Amino acid sequence: MSKSNLLMITILGLFLTIAESMRFDLQSGHTKCVSEDINNSAITVGKYNVVNPNEGHPLPDTHKLNVRVTSPYGNNYHHGDQVDSGNFAFTAAEAGDYTTCFTAPDYKPETTVAIEFEWKTGVAAKDWSKIAKKEQVEVMEIELKKLLDTVTSINEEMFHLRVREEEMQQLNLSTNSKMAGLSFLSLVVCLSVAGLQLWHLKSHFERKKLL
Secondary structure (H helix, E strand, O other): OOHHHHHHHHHHHHHHOOOEEEEEEEEOOOEEEEEEEEOOOOEEEEEEEEOOOOOOOOOOHHHOEEEEEEOOOOOEEEEEEEEOEEEEEEEOOOOEEEEEEEEOOOOOOOOEEEEEEEEEEHHHHOOHHHHHHHHOOOHHHHHHHHHHHHHHHHHHHHHHHHHHHHHHHHHHHHHHHHHHHHHHHHHHHHHHHHHHHHHHHHHHHHHOOOO
């Protein structure tokens, strides 16, 4: 294999290790949620920790969190009460938006909690170093395995998007059909009301002998 191809595969392999990593502040008594769209049967892992405002000292009780990870249908995948760090890992049983919510208990005076959170899904969630040690494969083989898994992941994502697009088209057709029926019904009601008004006026004028 040429050096250029080797370099391209290496760059792609490095790119594919990128995961969603963030750091944010949370006021006591407030909740912040992060959502991730995950396909069915996809592997996902996450880890979080509270940043100690006073390095070298124990973390104060005001910097504990309540953490919960739920599925699109409300199933609980991870729950932690009064924790300062933790991790979770699971295989998604249903497709959709999975949500991780962080809640800082209410304290007076109000405090600010800094949180570091990393969430990996799909190819990025796999521990390739352990796979390499277990299977005793070389770097090039690992990169090729990454690319293969990526292609598979992209194919699954495209299939997932096509399914969602078809669902949206069906929803649009159903909505248009309902709107057409409602418009027709509204037209019938308007014509009926107009006919009744004309009949009432005609009857009134006939009684008054104006017609």
